[in-house]
Amino acid sequence: MTFMSVLEIKDLHVSVETDQGTKQILRGVNLSINEGEIHAIMGPNGSGKSTLAYTIAGHPKYHVESGSILLDGAEVLKMTVDARARAGLFLAMQYPVEIPGVTVTNFLRTAKTAIEGEAPPIRTWIKDVRQAMTDLRMDKAFAERNVNEGFSGGEKKRNEILQLELLKPKFAVLDETDSGLDVDALKIVSEGVNRAKTNTGLGLLLITHYTRILRYIHPDFVHVFVNGRIAEQGGPELADRLEDEGYDRFLVPSNVG
Amino acid sequence: MSAASALSKSASKTVPAPSTPAAGSSALSPGQHGITEHSDGRFGYVPVQTRSDRFKSVNVADFEAVSGREAVWKLSPVAKFTDLTAGELNGSRYEVESTPSADISVAWVPRTDARIGTAGLPEERAAANAWSVFDEALAITVSGEEAKEITVTRSVLGNSARGAHTIIEAKPFSQATVILQNTGEARLSENVEIILGESANLTVVSLQEWDDSAVHLANHFASVGRDARLKHVVVSLGGSIVRVNPSVRLAGPGSDTLLLGLYFADAGQHLEQQVYVFHDAPKSRSRVNYKGALQGQDARTVWIGDVLIGNKAAGTDSYEQNRNLVLSEGTRADSIPNLEIETGDIVGAGHASATGRFDDEQLFYLQARGITEEEARRLVVRGFLTEVVQQIGSPELEARLQVAIEAELIGTDDK
Numbered sequence A: 001m002t003f004m005s006v007l008e009i010k011d012l013h014v015s016v017e018t019d020q021g022t023k024q025i026l027r028g029v030n031l032s033i034n035e036g037e038i039h040a041i042m043g044p045n046g047s048g049k050s051t052l053a054y055t056i057a058g059h060p061k062y063h064v065e066s067g068s069i070l071l072d073g074a075e076v077l078k079m080t081v082d083a084r085a086r087a088g089l090f091l092a093m094q095y096p097v098e099i100p101g102v103t104v105t106n107f108l109r110t111a112k113t114a115i116e117g118e119a120p121p122i123r124t125w126i127k128d129v130r131q132a133m134t135d136l137r138m139d140k141a142f143a144e145r146n147v148n149e150g151f152s153g154g155e156k157k158r159n160e161i162l163q164l165e166l167l168k169p170k171f172a173v174l175d176e177t178d179s180g181l182d183v184d185a186l187k188i189v190s191e192g193v194n195r196a197k198t199n200t201g202l203g204l205l206l207i208t209h210y211t212r213i214l215r216y217i218h219p220d221f222v223h224v225f226v227n228g229r230i231a232e233q234g235g236p237e238l239a240d241r242l243e244d245e246g247y248d249r250f251l252v253p254s255n256v257g
Numbered sequence B: 001m002s003a004a005s006a007l008s009k010s011a012s013k014t015v016p017a018p019s020t021p022a023a024g025s026s027a028l029s030p031g032q033h034g035i036t037e038h039s040d041g042r043f044g045y046v047p048v049q050t051r052s053d054r055f056k057s058v059n060v061a062d063f064e065a066v067s068g069r070e071a072v073w074k075l076s077p078v079a080k081f082t083d084l085t086a087g088e089l090n091g092s093r094y095e096v097e098s099t100p101s102a103d104i105s106v107a108w109v110p111r112t113d114a115r116i117g118t119a120g121l122p123e124e125r126a127a128a129n130a131w132s133v134f135d136e137a138l139a140i141t142v143s144g145e146e147a148k149e150i151t152v153t154r155s156v157l158g159n160s161a162r163g164a165h166t167i168i169e170a171k172p173f174s175q176a177t178v179i180l181q182n183t184g185e186a187r188l189s190e191n192v193e194i195i196l197g198e199s200a201n202l203t204v205v206s207l208q209e210w211d212d213s214a215v216h217l218a219n220h221f222a223s224v225g226r227d228a229r230l231k232h233v234v235v236s237l238g239g240s241i242v243r244v245n246p247s248v249r250l251a252g253p254g255s256d257t258l259l260l261g262l263y264f265a266d267a268g269q270h271l272e273q274q275v276y277v278f279h280d281a282p283k284s285r286s287r288v289n290y291k292g293a294l295q296g297q298d299a300r301t302v303w304i305g306d307v308l309i310g311n312k313a314a315g316t317d318s319y320e321q322n323r324n325l326v327l328s329e330g331t332r333a334d335s336i337p338n339l340e341i342e343t344g345d346i347v348g349a350g351h352a353s354a355t356g357r358f359d360d361e362q363l364f365y366l367q368a369r370g371i372t373e374e375e376a377r378r379l380v381v382r383g384f385l386t387e388v389v390q391q392i393g394s395p396e397l398e399a400r401l402q403v404a405i406e407a408e409l410i411g412t413d414d415k
């Protein structure tokens, strides 16, 4: 391979408007992901992990104060939400949204068409969808249900990974895809993520609060996220250490004594 | 106090109609139906009232002036159409166009036509006002057992206040789809009687694609004979105020009805439908499914769904639902299902009502999958309304409605 895709996040500062005024959440995030790499971002609740994920995807609530996000050198922050997806970014959401009136089938076909710029060939597409659903142990009936409507937490997460497998992005951010899953569902979902990586060689930003998903999806790099920035980074061994110690040592106030 | 909540006597409990109302042989003339128990201004209380006990009269003078507090009017902008409830209406013939169809006749018939008054009677003042003035009724009479379709179009009613009366009769064992298409200007109050003979299979589609200024108040009264099947569809897209209220009496054993509705209210539009199904015979079946979308400041919709399972209706199966999709701020959708059951022996009876929003989070989710904002809205609305469109059963009309719905979405429907 001659060309290597890369997603670079540079000194990213992000705030959000609240009833109490502007709240600073991200305070200088730096991160670079090459295609084919798996980066785990671990951190306590409220540290800003979802904010990072939403900012990459372009959620209008999050205001970028400074910094940049580059996809193969192109400024992602200047793109609309849908343009980012078409450029190859994907966000598996922590809380996937219910879409009344739109069936999974219809949604998938519309999304695929939007991303490819043309409708997928009907036969292979139907086959691909069926196969992906079977792999994720999703009942066929899901295809005709409205997107996420009445889905259980686990079903919603599978539906996110179904999209990941079918839309074939260059980079995917998975925001706590593991939370709320029992161990069987966790394995199924992890297999799906690993399959997507094998098939397309995408780069992954795996956001998680717990280490247990890392038993099934093996990260190349682990970043500890605290108070809106990366506090420490390392290899998979850092996850083991977090498993034993928790986040406590990152949370003690720095001005002791 | 409204006429609609007047004291009732058992004599007025149901509309007198022959058990097989198709032939019109035993029909009664309108004058015989005037309910006489009512007298103005003497009601001290509102009785708990069975839906079939509402006061009915063909005579406008039997109804008090509309205040807007009446059960039938309380969600309607009554001040905007006093000409239809209190004014003098033009009841003369108007221009209609109809597509040729074998075994369906379209003709003007005199007020004395035996079918008039056999399917139902006015329960409010605008309907009675129209009933009081029409010179002739437009009669669409279906015979022949083959399936066929006819479109009857009104497009030049103009903007002076009118009253009109239509009869749609499906003879025993006949089969047809009758599309009533409405475009152009209108200030119209009308009654439409739909009479299904034994084993008839009739689809009636009332399509409101009026100009932006139009006001249309319609009451449809249907009587469904033994083993007959009525599919009734109300599609309201265009008009300032459109209120189409279908009442269906399942009069014969084994009678069946599917009532569908589809509406899309944009800024300032008031679209209303008060649906009433009266199970008045054993083994009758009804399904009601109304779906609406609202988009724009002061887009307003009203759906009231009354189902009455009478004491003669053993073995009844009924289900009604209304769903609304709110696409923007500043809209209001009322959705009120009512179910009354007078017999213990039913197969099923249920209702559902829900109003959901298409909000920014949904938009974000769809866009995050590469779908543009415009496409996202289209996807959601089309998906939502398609369920109803697909049940109409007329491929040409279904295709045309899909286009009309998309035009609503992007606002190109404005004339």
Ligand SMILES: Nc1ncnc2c1ncn2[C@@H]1O[C@H](COP(=O)(O)OP(=O)(O)O)[C@@H](O)[C@H]1O
Pocket (backbone or CB within 6 Å): A016, A017, A018, A023, A025, A043, A044, A045, A046, A047, A048, A049, A050, A051, A052, A061
């Ligand atoms: N839309 C929002 N409005 C107000 N506060 C928010 C919003 N999104 C996030 N926050 C706040 O920002 C902080 C980080 O949130 P989040 O990014 O969801 O953290 P994490 O995903 O790590 O749990 C929290 O204190 C949260 O309450």
Ligand SMILES: [Mg+2]
Pocket (backbone or CB within 6 Å): A049, A050, A051, A094, A175, A176
């Ligand atoms: Mg989070």
